Amino acid sequence: MTSLEPCPDCRALLPPADGPTHRYIGASSACWTLYSNLLNGGEPPLAPSPYNTLLVDAYAAQHPGVPSDQAIQSVAVHTLTLYGVLERGVGMERALWLRLRPLREQRTTKRGRFHWLIPPSFADTITIADIVALPTPAARSEKVKAYVEQVWGCWAQAHRGTIATWYAAYVLPDIL
Numbered sequence: 716m717t718s719l720e721p722c723p724d725c726r727a728l729l730p731p732a733d734g735p736t737h738r739y740i741g742a743s744s745a746c747w748t749l750y751s752n753l754l755n756g757g758e759p760p761l762a763p764s765p766y767n768t769l770l771v772d773a774y775a776a777q778h779p780g781v782p783s784d785q786a787i788q789s790v791a792v793h794t795l796t797l798y799g800v801l802e803r804g805v806g807m808e809r810a811l812w813l814r815l816r817p818l819r820e821q822r823t824t825k826r827g828r829f830h831w832l833i834p835p836s837f838a839d840t841i842t843i844a845d846i847v848a849l850p851t852p853a854a855r856s857e858k859v860k861a862y863v864e865q866v867w868g869c870w871a872q873a874h875r876g877t878i879a880t881w882y883a884a885y886v887l888p889d890i891l
């Protein structure tokens with residue numbers, strides 16, 4: 716029997732895999748593979764839902780990795796996107812705008828804008844493994860919605876104040 720290995724970030728217990736991992740997203744190879752397959756329409760594909768758009772943001776936010784410039788920017792961009800849509804009423808169709816906005820040319824260098832936030836615990840949160848365990852497109856989409864909301868809830872509880880400050884400084888202003 717193969718022993719299961721926890722993903723270092725979401726803690727999903729999965730059979731060890733030797734496949735690819737992401738450069739700065741902190742997932743195990745097995746977790747990353749499940750996610751990539753789901754994102755690429757893996758069987759069965761997700762039923763259409765506006766929340767599917769935020770799957771990438773929730774996954775990156777749930778897998779912050781270890782401190783580096785890229786990991787810091789990734790967590791900032793994806794938590795800002797979740798915050799913008801879920802708390803500030805930005806339309807789901809503008810998620811891409813939200814992702815690009817904080818890193819656009821501004822007076823402050825990209826490195827000077829954000830810092831490492833100690834990630835909240837994701838113990839007992841929904842994982843990609845829970846989503847892909849569901850057999851129907853509708854059930855999977857429903858779970859994605861719960862996943863997105865739960866991952867944001869963890870970050871919000873730990874760092875809403877900082878994320879709101881970043882949003883005011885780097886997302887909202889038109890003239891910089």
Ligand SMILES: [Zn+2]
Binds near residue numbers: 726
């Ligand atoms: Zn994971």
